[in-house]
Amino acid sequence: MKRFIIITLGAFLSLAPPAVAQAGLQIDSLFNGAIVPASTITESVVSGKELKSYNLDYFRSVRFKATDAEIDRIISWLEVDALVAVNKEMDSEEGKLVYALLSFPADRNRNKYVGYQIKEVSGSKFVTVVYLTGKASLSDLKVIFKHR
Amino acid sequence: MMKKIIIAAIIAATFTSVDVFAQERADTVKNKAADVTSQIDTIRIQIPSGSSDRKHVHLDFDIPFYNKIKKTGTSAVVGAMGVGAIFSNSSAPLDFSPQNSLEFYYYALDSHTYTHGHNTFSFGPGITFRNLGLTGGNAMSMAENGQIPVAPFQGGALKVSKLRVFSLNVPILYSFSFGGGFGFTLGPVVNLNTGSSIVNKYSLDGDKMKDKYKRVHCNIITVDAMFQLNLKYFSIYAKYSPMNLMDKKYWPEFNTWSIGIAPF
Known part of the structure; x- marks a missing residue:
């Protein structure tokens, strides 16, 4: 009986998940409504066969009018995420991040990208953040989106 | 009997130590991230106002596909x-x-x-x-x-x-x-x-x-x-x-x- 308990305990401990956290992104907080409520956000989510021709399997985009404090918070999340990005294109204006395109390590052949931009319209700042996954390469993304 | 207990304990200890090691790694990464974040804050303060640092072609994320x-x-x-x-x-x-x-x-x-x-x-x-x-x-x-x-x-x-x-x-x-x-x-x-x-x-x-x-x-x-x-x-x-x-x-x-x- 004792033998059985010890071996069983050993087996359970071996199944315990490692304590390394999942590689979730800081920017996930934005998509989860951490800054602005869902009612004030323009959100698009596309998945499935509509994206197949773009070599994508998931597309999510949020756009909203942001205050400077909200923008600073988003930028801080992006800067942390950029540390684990394999490729980053980040541009600033007047010391503030206005554009970012981050590529993250592929997970089961699926690349992950986060895009961020600020546009000023009639004195208000609009933030757009996109999250994409799929086999698409960075070159594919540069054809999918219009250039500014 | 003792041999079996020892082997089970070693197996349990090994995976536990992996978890602990992984936790230590996670803490180290978090600390390093905090260090770099504070360095980024420092760099941000040092960038003079009115300057633009546009190095890349910007995609318009409002117009996909x-x-x-x-x-x-x-x-x-x-x-x-x-x-x-x-x-x-x-x-x-x-x-x-x-x-x-x-x-x-x-x-x-x-x-x-x-x-x-x-x-x-x-x-x-x-x-x-x-x-x-x-x-x-x-x-x-x-x-x-x-x-x-x-x-x-x-x-x-x-x-x-x-x-x-x-x-x-x-x-x-x-x-x-x-x-x-x-x-x-x-x-x-x-x-x-x-x-x-x-x-x-x-x-x-x-x-x-x-x-x-x-x-x-x-x-x-x-x-x-x-x-x-x-x-x-x-x-x-x-x-x-x-x-x-x-x-x-x-x-x-x-x-x-x-x-x-x-x-x-």
Whole structure:
């Protein structure tokens, strides 16, 4: 009986998940409504066969009018995420991040990208953040989106 | 027994130590991230105001899937028809007159438009009827050996002597639109000349008569070059046939070209 308990305990401990956290992104907080409520956000989510021709399997985009404090918070999340990005294109204006395109390590052949931009319209700042996954390469993304 | 307990404990301890090690790694990464974040804050403070650091081509994340709109555009099946006068460089007595020589064509085109509607590629099946008429009192006929003599008509009062050719076509056309309904179209038209005949209409003693000679030796495949100027409500086309329409073993050599109007 004792033998059985010890071996069983050993087996359970071996199944315990490692304590390394999942590689979730800081920017996930934005998509989860951490800054602005869902009612004030323009959100698009596309998945499935509509994206197949773009070599994508998931597309999510949020756009909203942001205050400077909200923008600073988003930028801080992006800067942390950029540390684990394999490729980053980040541009600033007047010391503030206005554009970012981050590529993250592929997970089961699926690349992950986060895009961020600020546009000023009639004195208000609009933030757009996109999250994409799929086999698409960075070159594919540069054809999918219009250039500014 | 002891051996088994020890082995189980070692296994448990190994995975536990991996967890602990992983936790330590996670803490180290978090600490390093915090260090770098504070360094980023320092760098941010040091960037002077009014400066721009634009190093990359910016994608517009508000306009995704833009390339699909650019690339595929629209496709449609359109009808295209035209009627025109046929000119030729045939010499007497086989001098066809444009007033008596007409063609009519109809193409059912599968059109694909790209790049904001400026470029269109079209292809599809079509048919063409061609009638080439002789002037004066000369008429064509077919001798027993297949040769086509052209001579003054003896059998009555000749009204008209016509060469008729029916073709199945495959036009392969490129069109460019300047906008506002103006543009041009050009490309080859492959003709499969499936039938030809000579028809002589005349009157004899007050009766209307007609002689017909079938299979008068046209070349089976010819290719024409087509150019069309597209105006807002109609088009003007020109077609040149560099190849011999009729078999030169039986016919004199001649080329034709046509000019006409395509209402749509």
